[in-house]
Amino acid sequence: MSKRSSATSSPIVECRPAEALDALAEQARACTVCAPHLPHAPRPVLRVSATTRILIVGQAPGRRVHATGIPWNDPSGDLLRQWLGVTRDVFYDATRIAIVPTGLCYPGTVKGGDLPPRPECAPLWHPPLRAAMPRIELTLLIGAWAQAYYLGERRGRTLAETVHAWRDFAPDFLPLPHPSSRNRLWLKRNAWFEAEVLPVLRERVGSLLAAGDNGAAPNTNKAVPRKPA
Numbered sequence: 001m002s003k004r005s006s007a008t009s010s011p012i013v014e015c016r017p018a019e020a021l022d023a024l025a026e027q028a029r030a031c032t033v034c035a036p037h038l039p040h041a042p043r044p045v046l047r048v049s050a051t052t053r054i055l056i057v058g059q060a061p062g063r064r065v066h067a068t069g070i071p072w073n074d075p076s077g078d079l080l081r082q083w084l085g086v087t088r089d090v091f092y093d094a095t096r097i098a099i100v101p102t103g104l105c106y107p108g109t110v111k112g113g114d115l116p117p118r119p120e121c122a123p124l125w126h127p128p129l130r131a132a133m134p135r136i137e138l139t140l141l142i143g144a145w146a147q148a149y150y151l152g153e154r155r156g157r158t159l160a161e162t163v164h165a166w167r168d169f170a171p172d173f174l175p176l177p178h179p180s181s182r183n184r185l186w187l188k189r190n191a192w193f194e195a196e197v198l199p200v201l202r203e204r205v206g207s208l209l210a211a212g213d214n215g216a217a218p219n220t221n222k223a224v225p226r227k228p229a
């Protein structure tokens with residue numbers, strides 16, 4: 001883990017054993033630490049389970065995710081599921097795939113673009129949440145903010161450099177670009193990503209999911225969100 005993430009354990013919540021994850025997630029969902037800086041009342045969005053082997057770390061909820069509470073329920077999510085080679089059922093089964101963005105709440109927009117995740121958030125919540133998900137073997141770092149937090153000075157000068165150097169971060173981390181339609185040009189210019197990285201991503205995800213036995217803990221996030229019309 002990066003210097004930054006290991007050096008910034010939560011001032012509020014000490015790491016808990018895995019069985020306390022539900023209580024920890026409840027605490028996170030009630031967090032108001034940076035409320036004065038947010039455009040709306042905090043609505044932390046996360047899907048966690050003590051049995052998951054795969055963690056997805058994106059940027060921060062956008063306006064739509066803030067309104068619905070459902071992450072990746074849009075065309076970007078469809079492309080991400082295609083990259084991972086998983087169905088919606090699997091993607092939204094938190095016992096198999098956890099989702100914790102770099103910032104848990106919608107940070108607002110400026111000039112039509114989303115603001116960065118609040119800087120207080122990841123150091124506060126990621127260390128204890130990860131400690132309570134001890135089976136995580138693969139963390140997917142989607143976009144520059146997730147890569148900055150987890151990889152720190154190990155990341156490249158550009159997102160392309162970081163993703164291209166994916167072997168340097170294996171097997172714990174796999175940096176990815178954001179699967180947004182705005183990144184179509186990036187994907188076209190960096191064809192090696194589809195040819196080289198996606199097969200590795202699918203293979204890792206497939207084998208971790210196939211490892212089965214994700215434990216008998218109840219899945220509190222079982223309902224699969226409906227696809228928006």
Ligand code: SF4
Binds near residue numbers: 028
């Ligand atoms: S963004 Fe993070 S730190 Fe800020 S209120 Fe939401 S959960 Fe708390």
